Amino acid sequence: MDNKRKNIMIMTLSIMAFFANGDNYAVAPLLINIAKDLNIGISSAAASVTAYMLTFGLFTIIFGPLGDRYGKTKIINIAAFGTAVFSMLGAFVSTLMMVGVVTMPVEIKYFGKKLTILRNVLAFVFSFVVAYIIGMVVR
Incomplete structure (x- = not known):
């Protein structure tokens, strides 16, 4: 793999990692506003974050072995x-x-x-x- 292509791949992966982790940490401070805007309790708003994080973790476990088998x-x-x-x-x-x-x-x-x-x-x-x-x- 040439150097330019490798740099593009690293930059793309970095941007994807930033967005993937950014949404994980950005939601917590916004829960109060989300609950207020939707007229629901904070626990209900937090349940949606929990569901998202569980699927995020589940697919991390699934995509790891798939990447090993078919190529990352x-x-x-x-x-x-x-x-x-x-x-x-x-x-x-x-x-x-x-x-x-x-x-x-x-x-x-x-x-x-x-x-x-x-x-x-x-x-x-x-x-x-x-x-x-x-x-x-x-x-």
Whole structure:
């Protein structure tokens, strides 16, 4: 491996490690604000962090042996790509559904009941199709 390619790989891994560890430590000081914004208790907000950390640890255990067997670079590339794609899809689908539910009264006022229902049904169908595709890919 030439020196330039090695430096690019080290920089990419460093950035990925920064983001992976950054979100682990950034959430703790924000728990109070998250709980306040969502009108839930701090323990409920902390439960989401616990669930995230458990899956983070579980996949660390899974990807280690996979990296040993198939090559660390290949597994890192697949995991990074999968994380990026599924994060974007999850955010997009969740946003479509949440916006539809939260803004329905305003949409009815400005666009009428028929257009609002049509938009929300289309958002639901699109969310279902994306979830189905993700399920087929993961399967």
